[in-house]
Amino acid sequence: MKKNLQSGSRRAQQGIALLIAIFVLLLISVVAIALLVSSGTETALGANYRSSSTVYYAALAGLEEARGRMLSKNPNYFGPAIVPPGTSLATALPLGQAVYVVNANALITETVAPWDSGNLYFDTEYQSEFGIPASSASWQSVNSVWNNHSTPGPMYKWVRINAVTEQSLYIDVNQDGVYDSSTLLFYDPAHLNSSGNPMPSLIVSSSPPSTAVQALEITALAYLPNGSKKILQYLVAPATINLVLPAALTLDGHSDAFSSPDHSYFRISGNSDGGDSACSSMSYPVPAIGVPDQTPDVNYVISGNPGPGSTGIPVSPNETGNFTGNGPTPNVVQVTLPSNLQTVQSLNQIVQTILQNADAVIAGPATEANLPSAMSYSNPMTVAIQGDPTQVHQGDFHLGTTLSGFGLLLVTGNFTYDTGSNWNGIVLVVGQGIVNANENGGGGTFSGGMLIAQTRDTSGNLLTNLGPASFTNVATPNVGSGIYYNCSWIQAAQAPLTYKILSFHEIPQ
């Protein structure tokens, strides 16, 4: 009986448990479904926003990859055969050629062929710009740094680099009422408007001036697996400082100071020291030393040289053209400086451009040990030594003998070089404008060109007019080999600093 009672009671409780269990399950299900619905909505909203942002910035990443790789100092440089530097008509990318940077995704094994009308990523934009399908263009392709990479990068599919005309941009640049489809567009930073005022702009010209550089178009397509797609476009032009050095050593100022050693090893030569094959059109010799004034500077320089009667700066048969008069007087010539080297303002502008775009800006005082280690014969670099101009000697640089420099060196303070040191390229000493030689080792050579200009007083304030530039080499017994004009090194030191963005816009899909 007792047993039965217990058994009956248990059976009754079992019913209650079932009921409770069913209700609790029901409640939990309702809550779970509510949660699922809400998180589902969030996911959809988030995904939509994400794809529209991703596709935009992916296209931008493509533009930036191409813009970066057009620079010779980029480790993934395209090379001049693929995208020429475009710093003159001779090095311009011709019309009708399209360079594609393709970026296929390794995870889905796809083919990216914007020149193939059957490809998913066919470049339809080309036809709207040039009136012919991309499949008829003369194209070449380069892989993106992300192409078939094990970890896919930004999801742009291709980037196109090409020359432009008024017709392709659909902009009447010169407002002559005609959309020219055959003349290349250049960008001229020195362009003047009809009133003679500077107005840097695009120009339509079949014989562009030497200051003009080619305007190139970069177009990027980004495409997401969900079908989102975006085309962005840059118009870029190489930014160069465009230095035309008139002499091996240019003392850019008034009442310049010059003193050279009394030794036959030391030369300042308007003839190349050899290896100048890149400048076949260059007519040597150029003046050894250039100054802007006949009086008093030519005489100052001549008197700073030990002059006739001593060994002085030597005459050698193949350098006769560099020297005036009889005997060992260096060829000091009054030169007409390009407009960007004439005033404190224009020189300061060059300094600012270099500081903004240099490969390395080194806080002075510094020595050759502070130079970037990547600098080499095949990789000339742009290096600026900068300090607070109001603090004396903060922009100073001492070039020692432990390594040779290649490229463009800007020193804003005093420049001291050891007589055994070498530099290939351009040396600009603009700021304090003082160069001194320090006797340490022999045989060091500056191959390229040197320009000295004083634009600031000793307190660091910009001068109204250029002050006296100063070059002193009284080192002895080792004097160094001096300065040789070298057109190839001057060009190599002036590779485009960057590709400046002239314009940017989205192309709607």
Added chain:
Amino acid sequence: MRHAQHKRSQQGFSLIEMLIAAVIFILLCTTAFGLLSVAQQRYQTESQVLNSFQEARFGLEEIVRDVNGSGFPPQSMFSFTPTVPPANLYAVTPVAWSPNYPNNPCQIGTAGGGTCTNSPGDFDLIIERDVDPWRHDGVEWTRYQLANNILSRAQSYKVVGGDPATTTGAFFVPYVQNVMNNTTPAQIAQFHAIYPNMFPGGNPVPIFSYTCYTPYGPQPCISAGSYNSPQYVTDVDITLIVMAPTVDAQSHQVRLVELHGRGHSLNQIQ
């Protein structure tokens, strides 16, 4: 014995048992529905906040992209000498201004400073660019303005000789609702009390703050000296503070979302 057992099994539950079961069941239900109701309230509030957040995010993204494309096409795309006043063929500036457009650029200020009395300002921005270059219909003005807690957007053609603020003034459409950057001092004080990190100093928060080009590197326009001009604007920082339309169902406090973005004009004017 068997009879007694059979009878008992048909007896069902006693009243006491039923009552206890019912009480337990009601207690469980109350708890469960209480939880469900809390979850429901949370869900409603969060989806409101999410909606505001989403709306603000789209708004912000659009402004950022408009600023990125501002100033297209720049004057440097044309080699001819511009006429005065400039035609609407190209953008003379990334950011248009009022008054005295286009001949005398004003100075950008904040909190009522500067000489750009209409635009650009903390709560007003007019972007100049050709939205649809392929149409050859000239440059457009796109304007964003905050008024009565509604951020409105207007777009119109650039009118040669016209004032950007007056021209765009006729085309406003509401864009983002409940933007609280410049609400009443009482509300700002209330928000500041709940969210001490928002509205620093209890002051309105500018939607737009501007960075100008200078030869010495970019500077906030208000401290850029002679380069403080809408023509030299390179970057626009955008801060949107958006309130959810209803208060939090549990705490009964307002919910705010603060979003930041930065647009950078890639079209150089210099």
